[in-house]
Amino acid sequence: MSANSQRSKIAPHLTYKELEDLANSLDQIRERIMAGLGAADAQYIYRLIRWQRAMDLFARILIMLGVVTLPDVGLAIASGPLAMSLLVTGTLLLAASKILDNMEIGHNIMHGQWDWMGDDKINSRVWEWDHACPSRQWKHTHNVQHHCWANVMGLDRDVGYGTLRVTDQQRWQPYYLGQPLYFVLLALLFDWAIAIHDVQFDRVAKGRKPWHEARVLWRESLAKIGRQGLKDFLLWPLLAGPWFFVVLIANIVANILRNLWTFIVIFCGHFPEQVRVFSQDLVASETHGEWYARQIMASSNISGGPKLHLATGNLSFQIEHHLFPDMPSHCYQRIAPEVEALCEKYGLPYNRGSLSRQFASATTSIMRLTLPDKAPMRESRAS
């Protein structure tokens, strides 16, 4: 078959036949894992959700106890150091609880990873998360645009989030001189940025998206941002009465910590320097095998232990996640050696590095892109 011996445009060192073989091997991995799912896997998610809910409640109670023990409350148990340690522990626990809710629980359930259970609450259709972004919009920008079209310019809007220049394929404009500032603001306010991501203000401004279409999404986002804010920044602080601001600050810090962590993990997954981006022409007629190859080239993993994997919601296995977005995330670690072996066999990059290395790489690359390109495009970026 001459068509099969042709070389792929997306992975030029491979023929279509080789890519088909790769796809078959990957399909088999998926089939094997999905067929083997059972009660033990269900137990994992049930238990995790329960832990997270308990943690959330406990964190809120600790913060309240911290307020009660503040010296100026004047109760018998008053103690400055005790109050401080309760407040700090509570805030850190609240941040951890939000991270668990958003990453290993919410993100993965909304991918449909747990739909196979047939549970009426734990499924991608009805799940809502402790995050400013409405789940309905998240499923559109993330599951559809980002996952199907990972790192395809103009289709995957997570390439720079409509704010940053993360690849030299984005034409430089003077606006990008402010990139270091946008980078910090995006990290601090990441959940709000994601909440309005699907409204696509940049396209509305350019007249490419009618406002009446965007307005529906904008209102939905505002409602979710409002409900989240009402809970974290008004109701819980109000419970503390005159010490409103103590609880408010605890909640703000917890939200910011969650934002920073999710921002770091997500930037490690797609923006380190070795990660490739693709043009729309290139993917217009891609095959199943090319789709898999592109997902591998568009992602990068973070190496680490079980705690890191849990804290990143197993996005430390970004490559495996992009190959099989609706496979339960705790299975990625099991299949990682097989995926890596396949990458080696077919000469595809299996990009993996420590958290600090990947984040430093992504940050350096983005900071460099603040200025117009001096040299011609680097080869690793060209597509």
Added chain:
Amino acid sequence: MLGARFSHPQKLSRFVIGLLDAFTFPIPLSAYRGLTQPLPTWEPSQGDSINRIGEGTVVCARSDQQFSGSATQSILELAETAGLTPKFGCRRGLCHTCDRPLLSGQVVDRRTGQVLNRPGMLVQLCVTQVAGDAVLDL
């Protein structure tokens, strides 16, 4: 105004529950009430027998439509041919935009051959095929 609002005890209790829910949004209060109960257990659904792929009829309960199976086409394609316009995204089983709940009967996942027959289960229209009669919330 407040007096009118709470004139009915039911209204008052609904307000209180709503207020408590706002404290835990988006986690329902029941999630906390269940913290001390034993964890639920999951069991595989029974009777995983598969009819010939493509044989059977799918009834769409919401739109009051029905169509018969095809050995090659997905349920999404069949529904579109029948004039329905379900929401869809990737059409390759990734994004779960076209998921609809199964009300009764069974369908089969064309990728894995897995039979889906648990009522309430979400059916990915774009990668499932008819394999016996089924009723979908579509």
